[in-house]
Amino acid sequence: MTDRTERTEPTRPSGPSGPAPRVRVTGPPRRHRSPLPRGADIDADTALGDVYLGSLLRAQLGLAARVLLLLVVGVGSLPLVFHLFPSLARVDVAGLPLSWLLLGVAVYPYLLMLGLHYVRRAEHNEASFAELLSHRDPEDRR
Amino acid sequence: MTLDAAPAIVAVTLVTLATLTIGSFGLRLSRTTSDFFVASRAVNPRLNASAIGGEYLSAASFLGIAGLVLTLGAEMLWYPIGWTAGYLVLLVLVAAPLRRSGAYTLPDFAEARLASRGVRALCSMLVVAIGWLYLMPQLQGAGITLHTIAEAPTWLGPVLVAAVVAANVGSGGMRSVTLVQAFQYWLKLTALLVPGMVLLAVWLGDGAPRAMGGGEWSLPIADGGASGLYTTYSLILATFLGTMGLPHVSVRFYTNPDGAAARRTTVVVLGLLGAFYLFPPLFGALGRVYGAGPLAADTVVLELPRLMVDGALGEVLTGLVAAGAFAAFLSTSSGLAIAIAGVLSQDVIAPTLAARRVSGVTAFRLAGVVAVAVPCLAALAMPNVGVARAVGLAFAVAASTFCPLLLLGIWWRRLTAVGAALGLLVGFAGSGTAVVWTLGGWSAGGWWDTLLAQPAAWSVPAAFATMVGASLLTAEHVPPHTNRLLVRLHTPETVELDRG
Numbered sequence: 001m002t003d004r005t006e007r008t009e010p011t012r013p014s015g016p017s018g019p020a021p022r023v024r025v026t027g028p029p030r031r032h033r034s035p036l037p038r039g040a041d042i043d044a045d046t047a048l049g050d051v052y053l054g055s056l057l058r059a060q061l062g063l064a065a066r067v068l069l070l071l072v073v074g075v076g077s078l079p080l081v082f083h084l085f086p087s088l089a090r091v092d093v094a095g096l097p098l099s100w101l102l103l104g105v106a107v108y109p110y111l112l113m114l115g116l117h118y119v120r121r122a123e124h125n126e127a128s129f130a131e132l133l134s135h136r137d138p139e140d141r142r
Numbered sequence: 143m144t145l146d147a148a149p150a151i152v153a154v155t156l157v158t159l160a161t162l163t164i165g166s167f168g169l170r171l172s173r174t175t176s177d178f179f180v181a182s183r184a185v186n187p188r189l190n191a192s193a194i195g196g197e198y199l200s201a202a203s204f205l206g207i208a209g210l211v212l213t214l215g216a217e218m219l220w221y222p223i224g225w226t227a228g229y230l231v232l233l234v235l236v237a238a239p240l241r242r243s244g245a246y247t248l249p250d251f252a253e254a255r256l257a258s259r260g261v262r263a264l265c266s267m268l269v270v271a272i273g274w275l276y277l278m279p280q281l282q283g284a285g286i287t288l289h290t291i292a293e294a295p296t297w298l299g300p301v302l303v304a305a306v307v308a309a310n311v312g313s314g315g316m317r318s319v320t321l322v323q324a325f326q327y328w329l330k331l332t333a334l335l336v337p338g339m340v341l342l343a344v345w346l347g348d349g350a351p352r353a354m355g356g357g358e359w360s361l362p363i364a365d366g367g368a369s370g371l372y373t374t375y376s377l378i379l380a381t382f383l384g385t386m387g388l389p390h391v392s393v394r395f396y397t398n399p400d401g402a403a404a405r406r407t408t409v410v411v412l413g414l415l416g417a418f419y420l421f422p423p424l425f426g427a428l429g430r431v432y433g434a435g436p437l438a439a440d441t442v443v444l445e446l447p448r449l450m451v452d453g454a455l456g457e458v459l460t461g462l463v464a465a466g467a468f469a470a471f472l473s474t475s476s477g478l479a480i481a482i483a484g485v486l487s488q489d490v491i492a493p494t495l496a497a498r499r500v501s502g503v504t505a506f507r508l509a510g511v512v513a514v515a516v517p518c519l520a521a522l523a524m525p526n527v528g529v530a531r532a533v534g535l536a537f538a539v540a541a542s543t544f545c546p547l548l549l550l551g552i553w554w555r556r557l558t559a560v561g562a563a564l565g566l567l568v569g570f571a572g573s574g575t576a577v578v579w580t581l582g583g584w585s586a587g588g589w590w591d592t593l594l595a596q597p598a599a600w601s602v603p604a605a606f607a608t609m610v611g612a613s614l615l616t617a618e619h620v621p622p623h624t625n626r627l628l629v630r631l632h633t634p635e636t637v638e639l640d641r642g
Binding site for chain 2: 050053056057060061063064067068071075076078079080082083086089090095097099100102103104105107108109111112114115116118119122123126127129130133
């Protein structure tokens with residue numbers, strides 16, 4: 001990434017209506033702005049870069065753990081609950097057995113809700129990370 | 143064959159023709175090897191999610207669940223729950239990093255992460271093994287379906303589906319298959335939703351009768367006290383963790399443009415699967431109420447419309463359901479065949495035929511034929527394995543092998559090639575023994591049968607423990623590029639990095 005150089009030919013002063021300045025490209029085209037300095041820390045595998053990455057990894061893994069905990073508590077606990085209280089299988093709600101309503105219907109909106117929550121939080125974590133790495137005005141990147 | 147079967151035969155023929163026609167559009171679109179493998183990574187999230195749904199909802203979902211619910215009751219609701227929750231686990235732990243790894247297949251991921259040809263070869267073998275184990279019941283389901291609706295010989299279904307899939311995969315690869323599968327998700331949903339609603343109306347019209355002996359049947363855990371609890375939790379573990387390790391699921395993530403799109407696609411998939419899985423248990427429960435025999439386990443979805451609705455309407459509904467079932471066999475089999483063919487062509491056929499300068503696309507087509515021929519023969523040889531049970535075993539193998547590899551590979555810096563290889567071998571040996579035992583129909587009585595029928599609860603922890611332990615013992619062999627690779631897996635694409 002050090003040799004992505006672009007040199008602009010010495011400039012003729014060009015007025016608003018003048019021809020666009022000629023550009024000689026001597027390296028592969030750059031699609032984005034120059035690498036951000038703190039991104040370079042991560043690239044160079046410095047201790048500072050390690051800290052940045054570690055913070056993102058911990059945030060994402062913590063988020064994943066919270067969502068999975070909600071999955072285990074909300075769904076994974078059901079067999080144990082029905083094992084301990086087998087009479088629940090005879091409970092009816094609105095004319096249908098409770099176990100069928102829970103396992104056949106209610107589980108799916110719950111899973112979808114967990115998924116939506118995760119995506120929102122994960123994208124938020126990534127946006128904060130990108131902001132942390134941006135040495136420029138953080139407000140601009142929102 | 144009777145005249146009654148006409149709507150069903152017409153419907154199955156139409157689905158097969160539509161699949162081949164949409165597939166042939168792909169022939170004009172697919173130009174490069176990258177098109178063939180991953181649709182050149184340019185599929186938008188909604189289309190991609192429909193395609194994932196279409197590919198994932200297999201014969202086991204369409205026919206198997208209703209049959210299991212009919213015979214065994216509410217404990218079998220854990221199959222569809224696990225198959226959906228597996229996508230949630232995939233979403234939170236694997237989706238975005240897997241996409242950012244930039245690899246085509248699971249073996250590619252393993253090689254990129256661990257820099258080891260040995261682990262790659264092991265993964266290729268596992269992809270083929272899991273894929274074949276999953277393909278076989280799809281083809282069996284096709285045989286059962288044609289036999290039920292038209293009294294065709296049971297060999298006809300497997301041969302027909304295998305031929306259509308091989309032709310489709312060879313003609314357009316991943317891009318044409320993406321279109322076909324997106325179409326097939328909506329077809330499958332319609333094929334259960336419309337008959338489901340009609341049958342529900344008939345049931346309400348009859349005064350909403352209840353089946354006899356509701357209590358035991360509504361208990362959502364397997365029989366037998368502690369061993370029942372073990373069986374249920376082992377099934378939950380296998381399905382929750384196995385989804386991420388299925389070869390045709392992971393290959394789908396490479397068709398997303400970036401990590402964030404991979405996540406959003408997965409959430410849409412959660413919604414699509416949840417909507418679909420409301421219906422198969424309904425068919426099973428109504429089958430119980432209306433007295434479908436337990437012998438009809440895998441065909442209750444097909445039989446029920448005729449059983450509950452007389453005359454032409456019943457036949458038309460049967461035709462619709464049969465069309466959906468055929469869509470299920472074709473789409474899941476196509477996805478699996480592509481994943482298997484991708485691995486076979488890259489790791490077996492292309493190297494073998496390198497001297498003859500065979501092109502990548504030719505090798506892929508050849509691999510497609512091999513990928514469906516083997517499970518087709520197995521389906522003909524073993525026609526009596528329950529569809530959902532065989533698929534459940536494929537999940538257990540995936541959960542015991544690729545799940546630890548993916549989770550530790552993505553989240554743990556100290557994984558080594560030796561640790562990964564030993565963990566894969568232990569997981570495969572454990573779950574593979576259980577598969578052979580169960581498919582072979584042996585029995586040793588008591589807890590042995592319980593443990594071998596649902597191996598995940600012991601084989602998954604064993605694989606994780608081996609992978610972690612052996613990695614710690616070979617700590618000096620952690621690949622030097624590990625940090626750089628983990629950066630690539632977890633950093634959002636908006637941050638500019640050297641992604642080399």
